[in-house]
Amino acid sequence: MAGRTVSKKLQMIFPFVLIGLIILGCTGYNNATHGTCGNFDTVISGNGSRGFVTTYHWSGNPNDDVITVPDTDGNGADIVKLGGYFGTGVPAMFEVEGPKCKYGYLGTDASQYEVPVEFKDQIFTLRIGEKINEINSNLYLEGQADPFPYIGVEQADGSVVFYRVLFHVECDAKNTEFYSKDGQLFLKEDNSLVRSLPYEQDVQ
16 A cells, blocks of 8 residues: 555656756756856856857957857866757847947938948858757847848948848768758758758848
8 A cells, every 4th residue: 555655646746847857958057157268158057067158249350250169168068059048948049249339220221320331241150069959049030021130330430330140050060960051050850951040041
């Protein structure tokens, strides 16, 4: 009888344990620490074993066009994601930011701006290593009238150049989740295109 009672208790408790594990698996990084690695902001798990990169801080120089995702944070944590969630599911998406600019993007109609503006494409080579297994980004909002991110960079003469962010992706051949082809990123599982990133082909 005692054995049956314990078994029934386990059966009652198990669903709650399972739900708890699912919640932790979805949110994770409950005791995460925030830091930096090169030009990236990072979120590192409480035990320091793994983490993800969030914002890439671009210099605003169009010749600075290579973004290499680090394999580790330099302190022993493997970088396994571009963007992710921490705490109780707080999003920290992968994005690219430029220098501070007084003027936000209002569209490609130059008459909407108080200063002279130009619009240019900025194609970054995005290099992804073998450890990346997840992409969390809203850089490309498919279905929107203007789905691309733009970064405003103030010039010495007071004008602003708005750079449209595009990627040419290079993925390490040893990566088990993704592969790159013709500058785009695909899932190995079903060969589907990772659609949350803006590619140079999207404007061709």
